[in-house]
Amino acid sequence: MNQKYQIHPVLKVIFTFSLVILLSFSHNFAFVMTILVYTLFSLSLMKGNQILAILKISLWVSLFTFIILLPSNKYSSVMITVKVFTTVTTINMLPHSTKWSSITGAFKFFNIPDIFILVLDIAIKYIVMLGNHALQLIWALKLRSIGKNRDKYQSLSGIAGNLFIKSVEMSKEMYSAMECRGFNGKYITLEKKRLSMVDLLYMLIHIGIVILFFYIGKIVE
Amino acid sequence: MHIPDNYLSPSTCAVMSAAMVPVWVVSVKKVKKGITKTNIPILGIGAAFSFLLMMLNIPLPGGTTGHAVGGTLLAILSGPYAACISVSIALLIQALLFGDGGILAFGANCFNMAFILPFLGYFIYKFIKDRIPTEKGELFGILIGSYVGLNMAALSTAIIFGIQPILFKNPEGIPLYSPYPLSVSIPAMTIPHLLVAGVVEALFTAAIFSFIKKVSPGMIYQGREQKTKAVYALIVLLICLTPLGLLATGTAWGEWGVDEIKDVISGGNQPLGFTPQGMENGFTFNSILPDYTLSGLPDIAAYILSAVAGTSIFLILFKVIAAFKKETFDKNSKLPSE
Amino acid sequence: MIEINDVSYSYLGIRALSHISIKIEAGEAVAIMGPNGSGKSTLLKLINGLIFPDTGCYRFQGQEITENQLQDPIFAKKFHQKIGFVFQNSDTQLFCADVYDEIAFGPRQMGLSESEIGKRVNDLLELMQLDAFHHRSPYHLSGGEKRKVAIACVLSMNPEVLVLDEPINELDPRTQRWLVDFLIRLNKSGKTLITSTHNLELVPEISTRSILFDENHGILADMQTQKMLLNTDLLIKANLVDEYYHIHDGEDHVHFHDHIF
Numbered sequence: 174m175n176q177k178y179q180i181h182p183v184l185k186v187i188f189t190f191s192l193v194i195l196l197s198f199s200h201n202f203a204f205v206m207t208i209l210v211y212t213l214f215s216l217s218l219m220k221g222n223q224i225l226a227i228l229k230i231s232l233w234v235s236l237f238t239f240i241i242l243l244p245s246n247k248y249s250s251v252m253i254t255v256k257v258f259t260t261v262t263t264i265n266m267l268p269h270s271t272k273w274s275s276i277t278g279a280f281k282f283f284n285i286p287d288i289f290i291l292v293l294d295i296a297i298k299y300i301v302m303l304g305n306h307a308l309q310l311i312w313a314l315k316l317r318s319i320g321k322n323r324d325k326y327q328s329l330s331g332i333a334g335n336l337f338i339k340s341v342e343m344s345k346e347m348y349s350a351m352e353c354r355g356f357n358g359k360y361i362t363l364e365k366k367r368l369s370m371v372d373l374l375y376m377l378i379h380i381g382i383v384i385l386f387f388y389i390g391k392i393v394e
Numbered sequence: 395m396h397i398p399d400n401y402l403s404p405s406t407c408a409v410m411s412a413a414m415v416p417v418w419v420v421s422v423k424k425v426k427k428g429i430t431k432t433n434i435p436i437l438g439i440g441a442a443f444s445f446l447l448m449m450l451n452i453p454l455p456g457g458t459t460g461h462a463v464g465g466t467l468l469a470i471l472s473g474p475y476a477a478c479i480s481v482s483i484a485l486l487i488q489a490l491l492f493g494d495g496g497i498l499a500f501g502a503n504c505f506n507m508a509f510i511l512p513f514l515g516y517f518i519y520k521f522i523k524d525r526i527p528t529e530k531g532e533l534f535g536i537l538i539g540s541y542v543g544l545n546m547a548a549l550s551t552a553i554i555f556g557i558q559p560i561l562f563k564n565p566e567g568i569p570l571y572s573p574y575p576l577s578v579s580i581p582a583m584t585i586p587h588l589l590v591a592g593v594v595e596a597l598f599t600a601a602i603f604s605f606i607k608k609v610s611p612g613m614i615y616q617g618r619e620q621k622t623k624a625v626y627a628l629i630v631l632l633i634c635l636t637p638l639g640l641l642a643t644g645t646a647w648g649e650w651g652v653d654e655i656k657d658v659i660s661g662g663n664q665p666l667g668f669t670p671q672g673m674e675n676g677f678t679f680n681s682i683l684p685d686y687t688l689s690g691l692p693d694i695a696a697y698i699l700s701a702v703a704g705t706s707i708f709l710i711l712f713k714v715i716a717a718f719k720k721e722t723f724d725k726n727s728k729l730p731s732e
Numbered sequence: 733m734i735e736i737n738d739v740s741y742s743y744l745g746i747r748a749l750s751h752i753s754i755k756i757e758a759g760e761a762v763a764i765m766g767p768n769g770s771g772k773s774t775l776l777k778l779i780n781g782l783i784f785p786d787t788g789c790y791r792f793q794g795q796e797i798t799e800n801q802l803q804d805p806i807f808a809k810k811f812h813q814k815i816g817f818v819f820q821n822s823d824t825q826l827f828c829a830d831v832y833d834e835i836a837f838g839p840r841q842m843g844l845s846e847s848e849i850g851k852r853v854n855d856l857l858e859l860m861q862l863d864a865f866h867h868r869s870p871y872h873l874s875g876g877e878k879r880k881v882a883i884a885c886v887l888s889m890n891p892e893v894l895v896l897d898e899p900i901n902e903l904d905p906r907t908q909r910w911l912v913d914f915l916i917r918l919n920k921s922g923k924t925l926i927t928s929t930h931n932l933e934l935v936p937e938i939s940t941r942s943i944l945f946d947e948n949h950g951i952l953a954d955m956q957t958q959k960m961l962l963n964t965d966l967l968i969k970a971n972l973v974d975e976y977y978h979i980h981d982g983e984d985h986v987h988f989h990d991h992i993f
């Protein structure tokens with residue numbers, strides 16, 4: 174549990190993004206491969222079920238990319254596929270390794286307006302719930318209406334409409350509950366935390382990556 | 395319609411993000427001012443809904459996906475500014491948690507789906523509704539608004555894709571990012587959206603709207619007419635620009651695209667440091683002479699001219715329809731009492 | 733402590749409270765009763781400053797509570813700290829990633845230090861036998877567990893008044909028993925308790941005084957709980973029970989609990 178939240182979330186957000194940006198800029202295959210290896214290494218430090226969840230997404234996305242780009246040319250298909258795989262894996266490691274409240278705290282650190290964070294927060298909370306709900310309703314509908322049924326689509330939109338109205342009401346009540354517990358629409362920044370050794374190491378690695386990016390760039394030019 | 399990372403050059407991403415910043419700032423300001431605190435959760439629910447809709451996607455050639463967004467619906471329910479925030483958030487969640495759409499390409503994705511789509515969809519809806527003030531007119535507005543909104547977003551995505559190989563190549567002429575030109579990307583993106591996703595979006599929007607209007611009419615956003623009027627011209631111009639672009643696929647459109655990109659970059663406040671390099675390699679505007687000119691007029695002027703013509707025709711068409719409607723309406727004298 | 737003076741309230745034209753006047757003193761245990769839709773939840777929302785009277789006025793500790801007043805973040809925080817609300821639907825009340833964060837949410841908003849918060853949360857988890865749920869997601873708890881967490885969330889702010897909207901519903905008999913005992917204990921320790929309920933068997937345990945709503949959203953009676961339960965005519969008039977309602981043995985059913993803690 175503890176290991177999961179070790180690296181300072183602000184550092185994590187900054188360096189995850191910097192990695193994605195460097196990857197996108199780089200046209201050097203050696204650099205891209207280095208980052209790929211580094212990403213795979215970080216991935217290997219995570220738990221099995223997390224690795225599986227992350228790889229499922231990134232492999233699927235890269236496979237799709239590869240097939241799409243196959244008819245174009247060798248450079249595009251290989252380079253872009255590797256970049257896509259590395260980027261998607263890097264991005265997906267962020268929510269799996271940082272607490273959600275820490276990520277919103279980090280957003281606050283970067284001066285993102287509260288209203289954005291609040292909407293994001295509510296959306297995340299409701300996506301799972303709404304998804305499950307919709308699935309249940311669709312099953313119920315399937316069971317009730319056997320065979321072809323012209324009303325089906327009518328009912329489907331009724332379901333979606335109902336779900337929308339209901340969840341708006343629920344979310345309003347949730348907001349009331351938050352207010353009752355002292356929330357006034359403003360998110361609080363993360364508590365100031367001293368940087369640990371792990372944080373420093375993490376910072377060093379990523380600064381090294383930035384230097385590598387420019388160094389390799391120089392050699393090629 | 396989600397553009398993944400590394401399909402677009404970083405400079406394209408930067409330009410699109412820079413274009414989105416003022417949109418977001420204005421949206422947050424408008425929403426903060428126009429919404430009571432207790433209604434903020436609606437935006438969250440809107441985002442969750444849009445997210446779920448976008449999950450039901452089909453992969454399309456060119457490296458992207460086709461799906462409904464629900465942007466017009468959200469804009470009709472809670473206003474275009476709120477819809478912009480909701481869809482942006484939905485896209486952010488997809489990018490962060492589901493690898494759907496890139497982080498760097500987030501600005502570009504938001505430009506298409508959180509800006510073009512809800513604003514265009516909403517203003518078309520409002521335009522038609524204000525001119526044909528009947529139930530049918532409203533429904534018509536919803537169908538057209540959501541259909542056009544989604545398809546314009548798809549077209550915009552296709553253009554962003556398609557200009558990549560023209561603008562960004564290495565010295566050997568191999569594209570550095572998305573390798574497919576406009577002649578491939580436009581049909582690949584627009585046809586499935588015109589035929590499937592757009593229809594789904596329109597039907598879905600109309601059905602949900604009707605339901606909510608019946609059950610909970612208080613939930614629907616009441617936009618002020620005055621403010622939207624000024625935007626009509628712009629919107630209609632956009633509508634007219636795009637079909638023309640569709641006809642002019644291939645090189646002609648590409649050149650125009652290059653030119654515009656150049657303007658956007660020098661106009662935006664992005665650091666120019668990286669753009670020239672990418673442009674040098676791919677930017678060969680001088681070598682390709684425009685093969686489409688209107689009796690000596692420069693390309694762009696000819697373009698604007700036809701756009702103005704299109705806008706006028708469009709406006710005339712609608713005024714005629716509205717007038718016609720009103721006549722039959724007054725005859726039946728069945729104006730809704732509200 | 734709580735003073736409600738001739739308050740009426742409507743939801744977009746739907747009447748929910750009609751000329752209500754109530755006074756509640758610190759340390760009381762009050763039950764709000766009435767048929768479905770009579771306005772119980774609405775009254776509790778009003779007491780918690782979530783809605784505001786259309787007409788009439790509501791005072792809390794002598795201070796009138798208005799929408800404007802609660803716009804002031806410092807006042808709002810103080811007010812919400814003093815009065816805790818457990819919602820009818822626990823699902824909407826739980827919104828954090830895990831139980832620990834959920835209970836810590838209130839104290840965090842109050843600006844307490846993390847170490848102080850940690851102490852409070854752990855004490856509460858122990859007190860409410862929730863130790864095992866530390867890192868569980870609130871979404872995947874059972875109904876009873878959710879209710880417990882929801883109560884813990886409110887208690888973590890150490891409020892003076894505890895308002896509960898039908899807290900006993902949907903709980904199994906053992907958990908009902910536990911909750912009732914817990915509430916009695918809280919009241920004994922000095923907290924004001926305001927509970928809405930339909931449960932006629934448990935109401936005499938969690939309240940000494942009952943306020944009975946009728947279907948017209950007004951107050952039909954405001955009297956000692958035990959007296960009210962014996963007044964079958966009154967209960968029928970409020971449409972809370974039908975003519976078949978009776979108390980088998982008043983002595984046995986209507987009694988006060990005396991647990992030793």
Ligand SMILES: Nc1ncnc2c1ncn2[C@@H]1O[C@H](COP(=O)(O)OP(=O)(O)OP(=O)(O)O)[C@@H](O)[C@H]1O
Nearest residue numbers: 743746747748766767768769770771772773774775
């Ligand atoms: N958000 C709302 N919008 C519109 N009407 C509402 C809303 N909430 C409650 N009402 C109406 O106000 C009246 C009082 O509702 P309230 O929830 O206070 O009843 P209640 O006594 O708590 O009922 P129950 O025992 O079922 O919980 C009802 O007629 C209800 O339909």
Ligand SMILES: [Mg+2]
Nearest residue numbers: 772773820897
């Ligand atoms: Mg109730």
